[in-house]
Amino acid sequence: MRLKIGIIHNNEAKSLKVHEDLLKLVAKNDNFTVVEHDPELVITIGGDGTLLSAFHRYSHKLDTVRFLGVHTGHLGFYTDWRDYELEEMVDSLCSDRDKSVSYPLLDVVVNFEDGRHKHFLAMNESTVRKGNRTMVADVYIKDELFERFRGDGLSISTPTGSTAYNKSVGGAVVHPSISAMQLAEIASLNNRVFRTLGSPSIIGPDEWIEIFLNTDGKHMVTIDQLDVSGGGIRSIQYKIAEERIHFASYKHMHFWHRVKDAFIRED
Ligand code: NAP
Numbered sequence: 426m427r428l429k430i431g432i433i434h435n436n437e438a439k440s441l442k443v444h445e446d447l448l449k450l451v452a453k454n455d456n457f458t459v460v461e462h463d464p465e466l467v468i469t470i471g472g473d474g475t476l477l478s479a480f481h482r483y484s485h486k487l488d489t490v491r492f493l494g495v496h497t498g499h500l501g502f503y504t505d506w507r508d509y510e511l512e513e514m515v516d517s518l519c520s521d522r523d524k525s526v527s528y529p530l531l532d533v534v535v536n537f538e539d540g541r542h543k544h545f546l547a548m549n550e551s552t553v554r555k556g557n558r559t560m561v562a563d564v565y566i567k568d569e570l571f572e573r574f575r576g577d578g579l580s581i582s583t584p585t586g587s588t589a590y591n592k593s594v595g596g597a598v599v600h601p602s603i604s605a606m607q608l609a610e611i612a613s614l615n616n617r618v619f620r621t622l623g624s625p626s627i628i629g630p631d632e633w634i635e636i637f638l639n640t641d642g643k644h645m646v647t648i649d650q651l652d653v654s655g656g657g658i659r660s661i662q663y664k665i666a667e668e669r670i671h672f673a674s675y676k677h678m679h680f681w682h683r684v685k686d687a688f689i690r691e692d
């Protein structure tokens with residue numbers, strides 16, 4: 426059986442060239458067929474942003490789809506393969522067809538005042554912010570009031586998302602073998618009157634967070650690159666998702682090596 430491959434790329438010149446080269450390589454190979462619908466393997470060409478959009482396109486099929494990223498851009502935290510390694514990549518796909526490694530995701534439910542709710546999965550993080558005014562929100566962990574937050578907002582991230590926005594707001598980097606979500610503050614107000622924990626918290630499986638918004642009007646809510654901002658949001662619930670994202674592990678990098686490569690190494 427031929428492996429059904431979907432290819433998603435951004436529109437930078439380098440990615441278009443890699444796309445062309447990859448199509449040629451795959452056309453010569455009996456092991457693969459390139460499809461528009463129902464791929465078993467999704468190859469992204471670009472950066473982490475490209476992989477994030479591919480994830481959202483196939484987030485309803487995570488149990489049958491594996492992902493693999495080819496790096497042509499700036500950082501490429503999730504994208505293991507380099508543009509000059511295409512042949513090696515295709516060879517390794519032939520020899521190791523079913524291998525994969527999986528990472529935890531974040532389950533997000535946005536509840537509206539009128540009783541409606543919307544459900545999402547995040548691969549990096551979800552943030553909630555007020556923007557123009559101080560956001561006031563009651564943070565519940567496992568149905569118990571934990572703190573009343575005042576400040577710019579809150580970020581809830583996955584372990585693999587811990588190196589993205591979470592890291593910029595002072596969160597810890599978390600190894601993706603740990604089933605966890607991280608709650609990090611964005612510019613909290615802390616003084617004699619208003620008090621929050623003031624440090625990031627790591628929350629485990631079988632626990633959940635609910636953030637009740639106490640300010641009127643519009644709030645900015647993001648799920649990775651998706652913007653679900655609007656009025657009438659009552660609360661947002663977060664837990665570690667039952668679904669996981671599977672990566673083809675053909676060139677699976679040691680996580681701390683990947684962190685060093687992205688943030689410390691200078692060559
Ligand atoms: P973007 O503004 O183009 O990307 C922001 C940067 O974050 C890019 O360099 C991107 O890498 C990198 N990145 C994405 N996921 C990462 C991860 N898990 N670990 C380490 N770095 C990561 O936006 P985008 O490419 O559409 O990605 C959306 C994500 O960007 C959001 O989920 C959020 O985490 C992050 N972001 C961060 C900040 C901040 O730190 N202040 C602000 C806005 C957005 P590539 O260059 O390979 O795409």
Ligand code: MN
Pocket residue numbers: 472473474475
């Ligand atoms: Mn990007």
